[in-house]
Amino acid sequence: MTRSNTPPRYNRDEIAAFEALVGRYAQRVYTMAYRMAGNDADAKDLAQEAFLRVFRAWRSIDPSAHLDSWLYRIVTNLFIDMLRRRPRVRMESLDAPVTTRSGGEIVREIADDRAGPEADVVDQEMEADVQQALVALHPDLRAVVVLSDIEGYAYEEIAETLGIPLGTVKSRLHRARKTLHTRLSHLVPHRLEKIP
């Protein structure tokens, strides 16, 4: 729906501000959209739409508002809308086994685990496995685990963003992690670790 005949409503300063905003937040918004949607095309659509919604509301935005958390909330809601509009999107059952590209037979240890959990990012192959396990999660569980473990939100913020009770956040997150563990058992060692 392009309206090329409509003169642009925004002045040069605003457009410059928008471009700067995209520059600043695009990576996180896009990554979050990708983790939820599981593919580049949908992630790009979600990111675009999220930014456009912010820009359309630009003149009524409270300057002290947290733009970033608003953006992430928009992405989350757009993602949920997208799933509602497209019920045919393939969704595996929560108990369906996942075959990994590596065949699921190979047991790999996390090489850099000894250096601390946040020491380094996972490699490409591991990323693909984790992403596949994420997309196989039920969207309700996926949204919670992405907001919590990837975006680092507190339970209360997640409850507010998704409009669900705190107890539901707690139980969904636990279920999501347990399901992910079952599917990613080849990446998660079973040996007992020292508990801090």
Next chain:
Amino acid sequence: MTHARLQRQLSAYLDGELAPAEADEVRTHLAGCTACREELSRLQHVKSLLQRLPERSVPQDLWAAIHPRLGSPPTATVESLGEVFRRMLRRPALALGAAVLIVALVAVPLVRGRLERLRAGEIGADLFVREHALASADDPLSDRAYLGLLIGDANLALAGTPREESQADR
């Protein structure tokens, strides 16, 4: 707390989202329960795996795709109409159903109204009512407001027929 109930708290414990008393209870249980310690360790690994996912590289043309769409009218009504239209395109069967319903909702009262008017024109006791009923039956849309009055009047003439009755009485 039972073992099973405690185990369900482990994620929240890991995230530091339990109340101090609950966290104490979990901590005490963990000291004596190998299964729960192992479970906690697994949950921690899953969390760490997710935390260590890399950022994705942003498509080069993201801003280029957003920029031309900035000029779209931001008014809520235009936005929602566009959304409705898009939804109609996505679900043609539903849109067709809605269209048929709308046509029926408009057409049925129109046809019925016209019949009522013609009947009122035939049987109306009052010359003004008859004339007006016939005129508005030809062009019902020009006289929607009159419809209620007309039907009321026609009914009055039909149901009451006070003049006929009084004539019969005579």
